[in-house]
Amino acid sequence: MNLILLAPDDIEHDQLACVRDPRRLRHLKEVHRARVGDSMTLGIAGGSIGRGELLALDEHEARFALGAMDTLPPPPLPVHLVLALPRPRMLARSLEHATALGVKAITLLHSQRVEKSYWQSPELAPDKIQTHLVLGLEQARDTVMPTVSLAKGFRPFVEDRLPELLEARRGLLAHPEMAQACPRGLEEPVALLVGPEGGFIPFEVERLIEAGCEGIHLGPRILRVETAVTALLARLF
Numbered sequence: 001m002n003l004i005l006l007a008p009d010d011i012e013h014d015q016l017a018c019v020r021d022p023r024r025l026r027h028l029k030e031v032h033r034a035r036v037g038d039s040m041t042l043g044i045a046g047g048s049i050g051r052g053e054l055l056a057l058d059e060h061e062a063r064f065a066l067g068a069m070d071t072l073p074p075p076p077l078p079v080h081l082v083l084a085l086p087r088p089r090m091l092a093r094s095l096e097h098a099t100a101l102g103v104k105a106i107t108l109l110h111s112q113r114v115e116k117s118y119w120q121s122p123e124l125a126p127d128k129i130q131t132h133l134v135l136g137l138e139q140a141r142d143t144v145m146p147t148v149s150l151a152k153g154f155r156p157f158v159e160d161r162l163p164e165l166l167e168a169r170r171g172l173l174a175h176p177e178m179a180q181a182c183p184r185g186l187e188e189p190v191a192l193l194v195g196p197e198g199g200f201i202p203f204e205v206e207r208l209i210e211a212g213c214e215g216i217h218l219g220p221r222i223l224r225v226e227t228a229v230t231a232l233l234a235r236l237f
Contacts, residue, residue, distance in 0.1 A: 001027055001138035003043045004052075004064075011066075017042065017052065019062040028054075028062055043143040044069060073143045077102040077237050078189040080165055082151075084111045084196035086225045088123040092132050093226040099136025099146055101233045107161075109151045109193075112201045119152060154204060162211050165191045171213035174232055175199055176222060178215030182235050190236060194229055 004024065011017050019025065028034040034054055042064060043049040050069035054062060085108045086094055098106060110119070122128060129148050137143060151157040165171070169191040174182070176199055193213060200208070209215060218231055 001031075001135075003041045003049065003138050003141040003143075004028075005134055005138055005143060006042055006044050008045065011044070015066050017064045017066055019064070020060065025057075025059075025062060028057060034062070039067075040064070041141060042066065042069070043073065043137075043141065045143055045145065047143055049073060049141065049143060074102060074140065076104040076144065077233065078187070079103055079233070079237070080105040080107065080169060080189075080191045081229070081233075082107045082109055082165075082191060082193040083225070083229065084109050084194065084200070085114045085118050086196065087115070087118060088121040090225050091118075091121070091123050092128075094229055095129065095132040095148070096136040096139070097226055097230050098233070099133050099142075100140040101230065102140070102142070102237075103233065104144060104146045106146055106148045107151050107157075108148065109154065109157055111154050111196055111204055113196045113198045124150070155207075158207050158211055162191075162208075166212045171208075171211070172236075173200075173205065173208050173213040173215050174218065174228065175205055175215055176217055178217040180214060180216050182216045182218050182232060184235055186236050192232060192236070194225065194232065197225065 006017050010019055034057055036054055036057060038054045039051050040054060042052040048069045049071040051067045052064035055065055056063040081098055081103050083094060083106060133146055151161060169189040171191045173193045175195060193208060218228065223231065
């Protein structure tokens, strides 16, 4: 982790923080090889970033003296990512990559080619999703947690939720063989829709286009979902 993300419960007062969860302690010891006196990058969840001095580290906790926490997190991308629910292992990577790149709003969508069993995956438990979002924030030195919502019905999403999303955003449907190449260097707000493995079925593509989305492509290569999401976000913004 490139940043130690401090939850409100980690901060004992304005000048002292204490980390006790096993994952972060293990990372401090095994990856950072942290030693008392080290200066490390810390961030307050939902807030600012700064430096802190490691005062103590043992099997149970790490204690930090907080310095000036006066650096703002990196700016978010102006995008709402609508992602057809990937298989569980791919979901974990997609959430981490999208979060690291600055996505702050994610909707996981059902479609015809999404296996119904995916919706029963433990990876959709709130604590699991939270873990992957935190990993993405730590990677990118960010502190602002994305929101993740579930849309288990394609038709209700298109009829009830998509029109609201498109009121203030340009809708872009990433799908192979669309006529328009993915645009570059956008600054306007975007709703980016990415299908499952195998893509959206023709009926779904038609409905999304009818709702106001523009079809775009990344070229002739067929990419895995997490690769496509990363490539699209990098090219768009």
